Amino acid sequence: MARKNRKKEFEAIEVTGAGAKGKAIAKSPDGRVIFIDHAVPGDVVNLKTYKKRKAYYHAKVTSFVSYSDKRTEPVCQHFGTCGGCKWQNMDYKYQLETKQNEVFNNLKRIGKIELPEITPILGSEEIYFYRNKMEFSFSDSRWLTLNEINSGKEIEDKNALGFHIPGMWDKILNIQKCHLQEDPSNAIRNEVRDFATQNNISFFNARDKKGLLRTLMIRTSSTGELMVLVQFFYEDKHNRELLLNFIAERFPEITALLYVVNEKGNDTIYDQEVVCYKGRDHIFEEMEGLRFKINAKSFYQTNSQQAYELYKITRDFADLNEEDLVYDLYTGTGTIAQFVAKKAKKVVGVEAVPEAIEDAKKNAELNNIDNVAFYAGDMKKVFTDTFIEENGKPDVIITDPPRDGMHKDVVAQIIKILPKRIVYVSCNSATQARDLALLDEHYKVSKVQPVDMFPQTHHVENVVRLDRRS
Numbered sequence: 001m002a003r004k005n006r007k008k009e010f011e012a013i014e015v016t017g018a019g020a021k022g023k024a025i026a027k028s029p030d031g032r033v034i035f036i037d038h039a040v041p042g043d044v045v046n047l048k049t050y051k052k053r054k055a056y057y058h059a060k061v062t063s064f065v066s067y068s069d070k071r072t073e074p075v076c077q078h079f080g081t082c083g084g085c086k087w088q089n090m091d092y093k094y095q096l097e098t099k100q101n102e103v104f105n106n107l108k109r110i111g112k113i114e115l116p117e118i119t120p121i122l123g124s125e126e127i128y129f130y131r132n133k134m135e136f137s138f139s140d141s142r143w144l145t146l147n148e149i150n151s152g153k154e155i156e157d158k159n160a161l162g163f164h165i166p167g168m169w170d171k172i173l174n175i176q177k178c179h180l181q182e183d184p185s186n187a188i189r190n191e192v193r194d195f196a197t198q199n200n201i202s203f204f205n206a207r208d209k210k211g212l213l214r215t216l217m218i219r220t221s222s223t224g225e226l227m228v229l230v231q232f233f234y235e236d237k238h239n240r241e242l243l244l245n246f247i248a249e250r251f252p253e254i255t256a257l258l259y260v261v262n263e264k265g266n267d268t269i270y271d272q273e274v275v276c277y278k279g280r281d282h283i284f285e286e287m288e289g290l291r292f293k294i295n296a297k298s299f300y301q302t303n304s305q306q307a308y309e310l311y312k313i314t315r316d317f318a319d320l321n322e323e324d325l326v327y328d329l330y331t332g333t334g335t336i337a338q339f340v341a342k343k344a345k346k347v348v349g350v351e352a353v354p355e356a357i358e359d360a361k362k363n364a365e366l367n368n369i370d371n372v373a374f375y376a377g378d379m380k381k382v383f384t385d386t387f388i389e390e391n392g393k394p395d396v397i398i399t400d401p402p403r404d405g406m407h408k409d410v411v412a413q414i415i416k417i418l419p420k421r422i423v424y425v426s427c428n429s430a431t432q433a434r435d436l437a438l439l440d441e442h443y444k445v446s447k448v449q450p451v452d453m454f455p456q457t458h459h460v461e462n463v464v465r466l467d468r469r470s
Helices: 092-111 146-151 185-198 237-250 304-318 335-343 354-366 385-391 408-417 429-439
Strands: 009-014 024-027 033-037 044-052 056-066 133-139 160-164 172-174 213-220 226-232 256-261 275-279 282-287 290-295 325-329 346-351 372-376 396-399 421-426 443-451 461-468
Touching: 009 024, 009 056, 033 044, 092 429, 092 443, 133 172, 133 185, 160 185, 185 213, 185 237, 226 237, 226 282, 237 256, 237 275, 282 304, 290 335, 290 354, 304 335, 304 396, 304 421, 304 443, 304 461, 325 335, 335 346, 335 354, 335 372, 335 396, 346 354, 354 372, 385 408, 408 429, 421 429, 429 443, 429 461
Parallel strands: 033 056, 226 256, 325 346, 325 396, 346 372, 396 421
Antiparallel strands: 009 044, 024 033, 044 056, 133 160, 133 213, 160 172, 213 226, 256 275, 282 290, 421 461, 443 461
8 A cells, every 4th residue: 555645735835934953934724833944034935845743844845926025145056955054045134133033032932031121133244254164074976966967967076075965974065165264265175176086086985984085174263374184084195195285385375284094983083183294283363362272173163253242242241350250161262261361360161171171271371361270071070069169159150051051960059159140151042041940040131142153044142141139
């Protein structure tokens, strides 16, 4: 017996919003929510579903009845195939409006807390070419576009250097021009791919686990410095040096030319030896006279200009004086800790990644900051009564946790010691709202400031100030 076709078609559906993972949102005639690819709030569309659940559908647009006035023409030739900039077809002012609404709705709906008037979102001055770090993957079996498939021509060059197709771990879209990182990023990527192809240097095949070239990482900095790292699957001295020498000669402005030989099943480099081939093994980032040494494994906010704005807001919300002891939880490489240190008596930073803490200590030494202390370890295990006895009870806590938010034990410890003020920086206002609800009995939200770090995407940062209830 043939399986019943579960796909449905809907006509003249108005798109009412944008939400999770950059998808547009509408309501079906049967009351279910519809998540839609590549639509914009205000569009009226005909749809075909490709996934059905109890409370929602996933659907693709089959045709447009009318277009939204919120639309704009995407600038990137790869839009719609590459999953990186899902909102490029939405005018930037509406992107900001949508992000502002998301923050408000999450804090209100999930947190169910009393809120002050939320300050308008701080947009990014640069809405393209704002990222300081990009990672591209090599593949010997690139993703073919619909035009290539329908052309009927035999495709000879199947090498790619670009991004993973959403939901497909082994398919790479070949990128000609990416609008996320300033030059010479595009030139480096394209010339590396062309040189490797012309010289028969093999590209990686993720399924068969063969091929020399795995990934290319490019980091730029506001100081004008440039880092390039090539990841190889195995040691091949001839081809490795052939490619690296080409990169060094073609792009003499590179500050740090590095490589990794990684024979693992995955391409993460955090447990791998990074070798400096030419120049130095790091670049420098600068912010308000502070210099931060960035190596291949360092974490640093990927939008340098907007990171500066984010940190200024954080420092302002903290409202520090020279007698304040500050804890900076989830400190990363200690950037915020060092940024606020001159306003405080002392700053204590805690982070789970040991390498990040080593970077934090080196950068503090580089910047001649002696009123900071950094500790590595799992937050819920480090942030204990004993730790507080040894380091002092904080007057102010700054916390910038990962997307999952703070562990409940960390929240419980904060409630136990009750600092006078908390500044909560979050890349996920939903988990932030959950944590704010746990703190609500003891703290009142006094300020909320969303910050757009990633134009053309659905991601948004949010900074909240909490003051202890009297």
